[in-house]
Amino acid sequence: MKKTILVIDGSIKIDGNSAFLLRQLLSGKEEECFFVDRKMRFSPCIGCQMCAKTKQCVLNDDMQKVYEMAQTAKRVVIVSPIYFGTVTGFVLDVLSRFQQFFGKEFDLLPKVGKSKQGAVLLSAGGKGGEITHAEKVAKIFCTMLNVEKSHFITSYKTDSIPANEDKEAIEKIEFVRKEWF
Numbered sequence: 001m002k003k004t005i006l007v008i009d010g011s012i013k014i015d016g017n018s019a020f021l022l023r024q025l026l027s028g029k030e031e032e033c034f035f036v037d038r039k040m041r042f043s044p045c046i047g048c049q050m051c052a053k054t055k056q057c058v059l060n061d062d063m064q065k066v067y068e069m070a071q072t073a074k075r076v077v078i079v080s081p082i083y084f085g086t087v088t089g090f091v092l093d094v095l096s097r098f099q100q101f102f103g104k105e106f107d108l109l110p111k112v113g114k115s116k117q118g119a120v121l122l123s124a125g126g127k128g129g130e131i132t133h134a135e136k137v138a139k140i141f142c143t144m145l146n147v148e149k150s151h152f153i154t155s156y157k158t159d160s161i162p163a164n165e166d167k168e169a170i171e172k173i174e175f176v177r178k179e180w181f
Contacts, residue, residue, distance in 0.1 A: 010080030017123035017163035051100035118147035
């Protein structure tokens with residue numbers, strides 16, 4: 001089956017809140033997904049700025065597969081718990097490697113691939129008000145990946161209400177599933 005969903009999986013715990021949200025969204029659709037997760041081998045951007053000259057990253061690693069998938073994907077899913085008010089370091093590392101496309105955006109060149117649908121799944125403990133920076137980061141990523149319609153689904157206050165009991169988040173996921181599948 002052709003992979004049509006690019007998943008940037010910043011989940012850290014296999015049975016954590018973010019992982020639950022992702023499983024709910026993609027249940028039964030895993031074969032359609034290209035997962036960017038901790039199993040991949042790549043470095044974050046090293047700031048060499050060669051992409052400004054060559055229009056491509058000089059690091060040759062698993063991110064090459066991600067760039068290819070970003071060109072052809074119909075949907076993008078970004079999932080992350082919130083740490084220190086933002087997405088995980090892993091998601092930031094992936095984002096950093098899209099610098100070559102970010103520079104192109106400022107040069108008014110095309111964004112990455114065709115127009116896509118997207119979903120951003122975020123979970124956070126605490127009071128839940130710390131999520132706005134993470135949403136801004138995710139919006140930047142969605143813009144670079146040419147996501148024209150994105151759904152932001154958040155499960156706040158997971159210290160007291162785990163994602164699997166967050167009725168509002170689960171309802172939003174079901175809405176996206178009906179729209180997508």
